Amino acid sequence: MALKLRVLPSLQLSTALPTLSFSLSQPRSLGFRALRSHPNTIATPASPTRLMIRAARTEAKAATLGSRAPQFQLPEPLTGKVWSLEDFEAYPALLVMFICNHCPFVKHLKKDIVKLTNFYMERGLAVVAISSNSVATHPQDGPKFMAEEAKLFSYPFPYLYDESQDVARDFGAVCTPEFLLYKKDGRRPFELVYHGQFDDSRPSNNVPVTGRDLSLAIDRVLSGQPVPSEQKPSLSGKCEVQDDGVTCGSSICWISHVVYDYVCTK
Structure with missing residues (x-):
């Protein structure tokens, strides 16, 4: 059986991202071999089982004034x-x-x-x-x-x-x-x-x-005074997704998210 990754449909990818390949030499002990580059096309790997991983950027919904602080x-x-x-x-x-x-x-x-x-x-x-x-x-x-x-x-x-x-x-x-x-x-x-x-x-x-x-x-x-609702955002601009992951763009650093979706195939 092989493990193949599929990007979640709700995510938006800015550009083609690199695929990384791990080889599990001993599945029970999770003995990883050296990390190496892999083509962007996702193919079903041969034995031994490999885990295909792609990094993706997601954007959370912006906080709104008047909302309550979430528990953490x-x-x-x-x-x-x-x-x-x-x-x-x-x-x-x-x-x-x-x-x-x-x-x-x-x-x-x-x-x-x-x-x-x-x-x-x-x-x-x-x-x-x-x-x-x-x-x-x-x-x-x-x-x-x-x-x-x-x-x-x-x-x-x-x-x-x-x-x-x-x-x-x-x-x-x-x-x-x-x-x-x-x-x-x-x-x-x-x-x-x-x-x-x-x-x-x-x-x-x-x-x-x-x-x-x-x-x-x-x-x-x-001092108990109201804060004006007109506020400049912390930063504005775009980020670029490069081959080595999420990087800083012209005026913003996005929080980088890595999402995994594992699909088992025979």
Whole structure:
């Protein structure tokens, strides 16, 4: 019997993607042979059994203002602690950031994200960062390197690992960095009031990093004022799917998803 992969019909592929082939020398012990390139055409492999894998990009539905923060339970690689939404219930507001290690747009803002969050956490803001990138496409975004990153930059917030990517989908997160600001309004859970950019700065536009857009929204929430509904998106643009997986495009890093659909054939 051979295993053959079929891309789920609901996914949208930007371009032809590479197929990778694993050879299981001992099916019971999962002894993998060396990884090698394989043509794009999916064929039924000969014995021994091979597992055909293709990487695909999916886009989650964007979060909408007024929606409620979804429940989650995620580990923090640096400490091993498992965090949930309930851990932040005592705070008047919660900032959820979807980031990762490799994204140049996150790198561009990283030090200023630390400064801004340090400032507002001292004033009562709860902050959590989540990485949902697939380690199949970006191994440098894995938990070991997340822990090193959090320690190196002295993250004052927990940096959590969303291995299944379910939490990213639940929040409607599709890119990095992505900022979602929630407020406590007497109901549970938090209500989304800001889903926008850090500021106008980008790695290539020479605009100074100020954190103006996000800080103004946080100021309003912590002072009990409404946040304007007109908000600039965190980033805008396209990403390109290259032979080596999902890469950064002109102005956005998509959260890379790897989806498997196994079809057994004789």
